[in-house]
Amino acid sequence: MTAHSGRHFLQIPGPTNVPDRVLRAIAQPTIDHRGADFAAFTLDLLPRVRAVFGTTGPVVVYPSSGTGAWEAALVNTLSPGDRVLAFETGHFATLWREMAESLGLVVDFVPGDWRRGVDPAAVAERLAADREHGIAAVLVVHNETSTGVTSRVPEIRAAIDAAEHPALLLVDTISSLASLDYRHDEWGVDVTVGCSQKGLMLPPGLGFNAVGPKALAAAGTARLPRSYWDWAPVIEANERGFYPYTPPTNLLYGLREALTLLEAEGLPRVFARHARHAEATRAAVRGWGLQVLCADPREYSGSLTAVLLPEEHDADRVRRVVLDRFDMSLGTGLGRLAGRVFRIGHLGDLNDLTLAGTLAGVQLGLELAGVAVEPTGLQAALDVLRTA
Numbered sequence: 095m096t097a098h099s100g101r102h103f104l105q106i107p108g109p110t111n112v113p114d115r116v117l118r119a120i121a122q123p124t125i126d127h128r129g130a131d132f133a134a135f136t137l138d139l140l141p142r143v144r145a146v147f148g149t150t151g152p153v154v155v156y157p158s159s160g161t162g163a164w165e166a167a168l169v170n171t172l173s174p175g176d177r178v179l180a181f182e183t184g185h186f187a188t189l190w191r192e193m194a195e196s197l198g199l200v201v202d203f204v205p206g207d208w209r210r211g212v213d214p215a216a217v218a219e220r221l222a223a224d225r226e227h228g229i230a231a232v233l234v235v236h237n238e239t240s241t242g243v244t245s246r247v248p249e250i251r252a253a254i255d256a257a258e259h260p261a262l263l264l265v266d267t268i269s270s271l272a273s274l275d276y277r278h279d280e281w282g283v284d285v286t287v288g289c290s291q292k293g294l295m296l297p298p299g300l301g302f303n304a305v306g307p308k309a310l311a312a313a314g315t316a317r318l319p320r321s322y323w324d325w326a327p328v329i330e331a332n333e334r335g336f337y338p339y340t341p342p343t344n345l346l347y348g349l350r351e352a353l354t355l356l357e358a359e360g361l362p363r364v365f366a367r368h369a370r371h372a373e374a375t376r377a378a379v380r381g382w383g384l385q386v387l388c389a390d391p392r393e394y395s396g397s398l399t400a401v402l403l404p405e406e407h408d409a410d411r412v413r414r415v416v417l418d419r420f421d422m423s424l425g426t427g428l429g430r431l432a433g434r435v436f437r438i439g440h441l442g443d444l445n446d447l448t449l450a451g452t453l454a455g456v457q458l459g460l461e462l463a464g465v466a467v468e469p470t471g472l473q474a475a476l477d478v479l480r481t482a
């Protein structure tokens with residue numbers, strides 16, 4: 095392996111770069127999770143976590159990956175044989191569907207081309223056709239990390255309401271939380287799924303479920319087997335500042351520090367920063383003469399951009415060149431997009447010059463891998479960064 099100086103550029107769409115302040119916060123002595131100090135810590139922390147989700151209700155924090163939080167959302171709200179409506183927006187929507195099926199749910203999976211988000215009109219149509227109200231939940235991946243497409247959750251909610259359908263709305267915000275505008279309460283979401291390693295700028299290891307009142311009520315009758323994922327004992331113990339099992343104390347220290355950073359910047363400015371970096375990235379892609387995978391400008395992702403290469407080029411070769419020569423990791427194409435796209439993560443702890451360096455590395459990598467690109471791409475991104 096080539097020796098590199100300087101810092102590695104981790105520009106995949108999560109895990110993201112962990113700020114030094116957060117790393118230092120994690121590197122503190124672990125304390126007694128049944129002691130008074132820990133209870134005080136948790137009671138201060140949880141309301142601040144809720145604010146990131148835009149909720150005043152409970153947020154259950156698990157020692158888990160995002161996949162665990164997906165499972166928690168399903169097993170707490172649904173029963174074996176329940177029908178759920180889901181949309182093939184990309185790799186992660188497909189994985190969530192597979193999980194739902196493996197748990198014994200029946201999934202109406204609306205096909206998609208992996209370039210668009212959930213179509214609110216399709217939600218309206220499917221729910222209007224379901225006159226017996228057999229569909230128990232609608233599953234939406236807010237930001238499809240495999241494609242860089244963001245679904246319009248408020249319009250989806252409006253479609254559910256217009257159909258006067260009682261289905262729960264379960265939303266995966268794994269690559270949008272703390273990066274893109276998101277409002278659990280205001281948008282009428284029933285369960286929001288999140289995790290630590292993306293917009294929250296933490297290492298992997300925390301999964302989240304924000305739980306709305308309708309979801310909490312559904313948990314009372316949901317019959318899918320659950321034990322570790324059961325919300326009830328966590329919510330009950332959290333009221334006193336504790337957990338029903340050993341919590342990941344040091345990751346929670348990191349979470350507190352990450353929240354301090356986000357609070358200092360202010361969520362609206364965090365969202366605007368992500369949108370601006372996404373715009374600069376798309377300017378570069380267009381300048382290179384390449385295509386952004388996302389087909390609908392209303393659905394451009396603020397946290398990552400998937401770049402489609404001409405058929406004759408292998409996107410993984412570009413990624414290899416970029417890694418070998420410039421010590422930068424870019425996201426690979428997942429599922430049916432393998433080899434066709436690479437993904438640029440521009441979320442989390444990032445500033446204008448990190449992005450400029452990232453895009454310079456991508457441009458050099460494309461040139462060295464033999465992809466014919468216009469060198470004006472980088473300049474187009476700098477123009478956005480200069481003026482915005």
Ligand SMILES: Cc1ncc(COP(=O)(O)O)c(C=O)c1O
Pocket residue numbers: 108159160161162186235237238239240266267268269289298
């Ligand atoms: C949108 C989305 N959902 C779910 C997951 C799965 O999360 P994890 O890999 O932490 O289990 C990911 C992972 O990147 C994701 O991007």
